[in-house]
Amino acid sequence: MNSYVFAALLLALLAIAYQVGWARSRALAGTAPARSFHSRPQYHGTLVVLWTLIPALLILGLWTLFGDTVFRNYILGFLPADLVAAGGMPLEQAMQRVRAIASGFGVAGQLAPYEQAAGDGLRQFQLIVLLIVIAAAAGTAIIALLYARNRITARLRARNEVEIFVRFLLLACSAIAILTTLGIVASLVTEAFRFFTFVSPIDFFFGTVWNPVFSSSGGGAHGQYGLLPLLWGTLMVSAIAMLVALPLGLMSAIYLNQYASPRVRSVVKPVIEILAGIPTIVYGFFALVTMGPFLAGAGAMIGLDVSATSALTAGVVMGIMIIPFISSLSDDILNQVPTAMRDGSYGLGATQAETIRRVLLPAALPGIVGAFLLAVSRAIGETMIVVLAAGNSPVLRANPLEPISTVTVSIVNQLTGDTDFAGPQSLVAFALGLTLFVMTLILNVVALMIVRRFREQYE
Amino acid sequence: MTDIPAGIDRSESAERRARVRAGLARRHRGEMTFRGLGLAAIVLALGFVAIFFWTILSKGLPSFMQPVVHVEAFFDPAVITNPAPPVQAVGQSDADFRAQSLKWQRDLAGLNWNKIVEAALRRAMPAGTEIDSKQILTVVETSERHRLREMFVADPSLLGKTVKVDLLASANVDSWLKGNIDRDLPDSQQQLSAPARALADALAANGTITMRFAWTIFANVDSRAAPAAAGLAGAFMGSLYMMLVVILLAVPIGVASAIYLEEYAPKSRLTDLIEVNINNLAAVPSIVFGLLGAAVFINTFHLPLSAPLVGGLVLTLMTLPTIIIATRGALQGVSPSLRQAALGLGASKTQMVFHHVLPVTFPSILTATIIGVAQALGETAPLLLIGMNAFVASVPATPLDQATALPVQVFLWQGNENRNFFEARTSAAIIVLLGLMIVLNAVAIFLRTRLERRA
């Protein structure tokens, strides 16, 4: 309720501030010589609004941060000393009861004598504090408003000041992207280091056994955290995915770019791109109920023992997911190869296939390599398909027809629903995340660099 | 340097022509093969799309129809032994009264509502059917006895009356009647006992059980004990809250950063760094954003687990690069002449950007936003790490309540033990999810064409 009142008051104040700035500058402009006023009235209005808004927001912000602590201390003053000293759940419950009484909702059961007093006291105190805060916020806002109003002169560069503020706001927004990266790096590194206090980095990076033991009793048995089986699984699934996606994606792009008529292209291209919009969890389900049984059945027909959830199943479905990624990137890249190159080859009597294979593809090769690396990075980081369809069996084995596990699967297994970051069982997720982040980062940086150079080459 | 051989005479030219001719057939075969390979790739890719949608639709569409048992329920005073609801006494506090009401409802829940269900079914079944109480109750979903109780709580005057009610058939009856479970399996592998299967068939034959549109999928929340009553309402609200957070945060911040980077940022090392950084962020695996959310939002800021607000924040960070990159692309596409015209008329840089450039790019920004939101809507992995895979049996009232999301619900349902039933219901959830995404994209296309036509 309170917040709505505040919002309404604030809005009203802002409307007044704008009006004041606007009207004042209009009035002054009326008396000043023509065109000597630097900024238009709406900028003066906006500037006054900013002056009014910022101190008020600061005060309200402080109150949101510390208001609760103030009330809490107030209640503590009423509670019996032994309860306060004991702390913990009983104290919190008592606190809650007092608040409920103060709000008028009341509590079930008998009231302790101090509770009624505390509740009544709190109600009055809350009212007083609320009034003080409103008065303080409104007061500073009005003082700031008046000050800003008096600043208005013909020469005040209101527009420039507003624009500086806007610019600062924009800069703050673009800093969020940097903060995100810093946040990722900081959280991964600190938590991973905490993990390495339990398990040595050597055991982690070079260990061949993945067997985290969830022991609620604590104690020394943490299990084994060898990264290699997971890394191997990740690489195997990604390799299978790329074996599916690269030929299909590249050949689709070539056909659509070079052979298909505009009409066919305008229909087929969006249909293939539908594959890119499907959520990965849906691919996972598809792998589980359709692709897995199909591959197992097909394997059985030729006498191969294919597990329904395996590196192969996950890899093939992931490959399908990546087809549109490869094909649309390759399409862009083929479009960037100048037509003059193509004409030069045709002019020499090359067939279309010869032109594509011997001129266009070599010319587009750097771009395609870049696209390939980006796709690999995506395959490595893909989670839901492998969670559902890879079989979750973190064992070093070379056979792609058997279940495996990957880095991403283990992150999900180790951290899902667990917020207790105390043991290596959950902290290992961050070490895995760090490994994954570094791998994809390298791939992305290299790929983006290659693609950028390629673009520049033909610009 | 005059050792160049004499020019091409006729015979040499003829020899060359012969050689070119000799290779022609082979080269044209190569051409056809290459072209065929391209076509095959297209056909395969399109085939995958077709198989994919066929699988999901064929599995999922039938579960939008659900068997319902039409019976007459008698609110038997012999079963309902404490029918009188409490009344708030003068001077009684709200909290006290609420505690009393809850106690009454709890007492009601302790009654044997199954008796009422069983009696209703026995009235509806053909004469001479032999079946025991336990078996007969497997025909109706376990949630339905609670529904009868809720009906009674809402209207205690029902006591002693007979009311027509539609009870959901159980998930196992659903699988049996739809043939989702093999009807020829031996008794030991069937989920329903033989008498219950016979009863389901008999009720279907005499019109007591009919198929009805499964509103439950949209209206109900998730349920473990009563699969046939499990619905998407909670997950839908969770997703809706997250999308609101994404739209409210990612769009303004993303557009603002794009404007800064494209229009204001000085050409400096720092700007380069931000740019490289954003391109990289766009390619960071989504699960890493989940780790960020777990470490920062949950563990450092102590925001609640499983809350759509936190999910929305994580998805916002994930969507930002998409929106920034697309908006920058749109800003780059604005012709320099427009900028120069605006500046030439004495507009300041900020005026030029906000009054002239931004309106032109609005359609592209809108499209990018919708595509980013659609992508966020389908994301699952990061949400698992911030606890949004918890089982939540209520519709979240605020973005801070526990909730799950549509794609996470798909993840939870596909792992359910009642495979026969949930394979279908998961497909239905997928259809809902894909349907939403298609609607979003259609809106994007519609708005873009409209706005572009006007521009």
Add this chain to the structure above:
Amino acid sequence: MLAGKVKMTQVSDTAPTTPLAQRPIRVSASDVTVHYGAKQALFGVSIDIPDRAVTSFIGPSGCGKSTFLRCINRMNDTIEGCRVGGSITLDGEDVYSPALDVVELRARVGMVFQKPNPFPKSIYENVAYGPKIHGLARSKADLDEIVVTSLRKAGLFEEVKDRLHEPGTGLSGGQQQRLCIARAIAVGPEVILMDEPCSALDPIATAVIEELIDELRANYTIIIVTHSMQQAARVSQKTAFFHLGKLIEEGRTEDIFTNPTKKQTQDYITGRIG
């Protein structure tokens, strides 16, 4: 000077001295029309191209001269919605007959483009590309010889002999264009089409190419499209003037420039239209 170097690689045989009118006809067009979709770009063009001489097509831009040039080796096939009517023959064979293989046609009719367009390969590979795809060389030595000979004929060998395996895109604009000429020669064409080959080059590089064209006419039938009347006058023996998709006038270059019969031609060469 570049020009000096080219002089040294003078081809031993000289251009035929027979008068233009008595030379055999290599390419003959009659009533050629071209449509791009609904738009007609060329109206009933008929012309004979004599053997071992340079024929130039001149006219203001958009007059259809390049369009007509691209009909001769059927490069227009690669453009969506382009239809060609009438007939063009090469040594009496109909270029547009279904029996004719366009791949073989283009091996006989080489082409050099407006902007130098070397492939992103080494200089050697650029020249070897044509012979390789057509299977002209029996051995590696054979291929080497074709490459060296072609580079010599294009007057480029001396300049690049030490860096045959460096990328062709690293050469200067004029060198790149001569590389493209060498690439076309390597296939052993009978006719070479040149579509404004000097428009992207500076005057010195242009002079080198013009000299090269003059030498090449000893062995090849050359058709050159140019928007520079001076260039047409310098390099060609026969000139055809195009305007608004029609062939206005054709004849010996001296006649066209000194004694045009049509008013439009006069206007063009005196600079009144263009």
